[in-house]
Amino acid sequence: MTATEIATESRIIRTSGRRGRANASGQSAFAEVSSVIKQEGLLRRRYGFYLTVFACWSLALVAAITAMVLIGDSWWQLPIAAVLGIIFTQFAFLAHEAAHRQIFASGKANERVSLVLGNLVVGLSYSWWMNKHSRHHANPNTVGKDPDIEKDTISFLEEDAAASRGLERLITRKQGYLFFPLLLLEGVNLHRHAFVSAFGRGRVAHRPLEIILLLTRFAAYFTFLFVLLPAPIAVVFIAIQMAVFGLYMGASFAPNHKGMPIIARDAKVDFLSRQVLTSRNITGGVFIDNFMGGLNYQVEHHLFPSMPRPALRRTQRLVKAYCLENNVRYTETTLLNSYAIVIEYLNRVGLAAGDPFDCPMVSQYRPRD
Numbered sequence: 001m002t003a004t005e006i007a008t009e010s011r012i013i014r015t016s017g018r019r020g021r022a023n024a025s026g027q028s029a030f031a032e033v034s035s036v037i038k039q040e041g042l043l044r045r046r047y048g049f050y051l052t053v054f055a056c057w058s059l060a061l062v063a064a065i066t067a068m069v070l071i072g073d074s075w076w077q078l079p080i081a082a083v084l085g086i087i088f089t090q091f092a093f094l095a096h097e098a099a100h101r102q103i104f105a106s107g108k109a110n111e112r113v114s115l116v117l118g119n120l121v122v123g124l125s126y127s128w129w130m131n132k133h134s135r136h137h138a139n140p141n142t143v144g145k146d147p148d149i150e151k152d153t154i155s156f157l158e159e160d161a162a163a164s165r166g167l168e169r170l171i172t173r174k175q176g177y178l179f180f181p182l183l184l185l186e187g188v189n190l191h192r193h194a195f196v197s198a199f200g201r202g203r204v205a206h207r208p209l210e211i212i213l214l215l216t217r218f219a220a221y222f223t224f225l226f227v228l229l230p231a232p233i234a235v236v237f238i239a240i241q242m243a244v245f246g247l248y249m250g251a252s253f254a255p256n257h258k259g260m261p262i263i264a265r266d267a268k269v270d271f272l273s274r275q276v277l278t279s280r281n282i283t284g285g286v287f288i289d290n291f292m293g294g295l296n297y298q299v300e301h302h303l304f305p306s307m308p309r310p311a312l313r314r315t316q317r318l319v320k321a322y323c324l325e326n327n328v329r330y331t332e333t334t335l336l337n338s339y340a341i342v343i344e345y346l347n348r349v350g351l352a353a354g355d356p357f358d359c360p361m362v363s364q365y366r367p368r369d
Contacts, residue, residue: 043311046308064087077233078236092117093252097294099118102308119213142263262278297316
């Protein structure tokens, strides 16, 4: 995809009358698709699938811990640190699915599983994630409403880039190229948000439980490492595990919306257009399905957020056919191409930061063409 196409792709949607809006007959057709999806049982729970996935990654975690104990005082522990980063990300995918009520029919059962997997196993905050992610799903890529496009080192909107100053401005200018290196720190950032949320003043539905689970997780993690390994190896182990976890998490979530159309704050856009036009699917078959934990079916996930992962592939064919019939732009690409789009989009947004070494007085008197 060229820079021109990206500029078109990431345009601002200001009204619901733009291209891709489903008309009345289209909405009726979508209702029919939803009915077909329900009739085919694509929304029913898939307990066997999730039990198998949970068992496999639990065995992988036990195997990694066992290998650490057997290897002992050795720098050969570091490859296991990278493996743990992958394992924790896969558990984060499961926590995300439980939070969306994709696993169990019972809301409380999903909540308990998400709390345990998110807080105790991965070290994330269930309440923080639910608050942030629910707002994102309600208004994806919407200015002032989607927290995922709010500035957090990286600027996703030109007005945020233009407001950057100093070192931040220097980073913003090349933020596309720096995006993936910065993701190496995203694991630390996610854990920081967990503790800020749990111990902060904001409303946390299960604050005591979240605090206990988080403290138990990190106390057990650090105690195990520093008892088993010398301090230098333990510190490097933690750094590698955190870096792989942050990179994997960011690389799985970033392709889904970055570089897609931005919706103006006051725009009135119908549900279907809001979800489909701002989402991007990633192709690649079964490997990508497992690598991204089903997040590669982002369009379908946004339309049917409680749908179990195994049903997304079949649903994708139905939704794509519907979009083609009703002239709704449906976007999908490869994983590597999505990364190229994200990098180019972020660099283009970063240009709004201007030259970090410009002097305002010099700019005032600079000759103009």
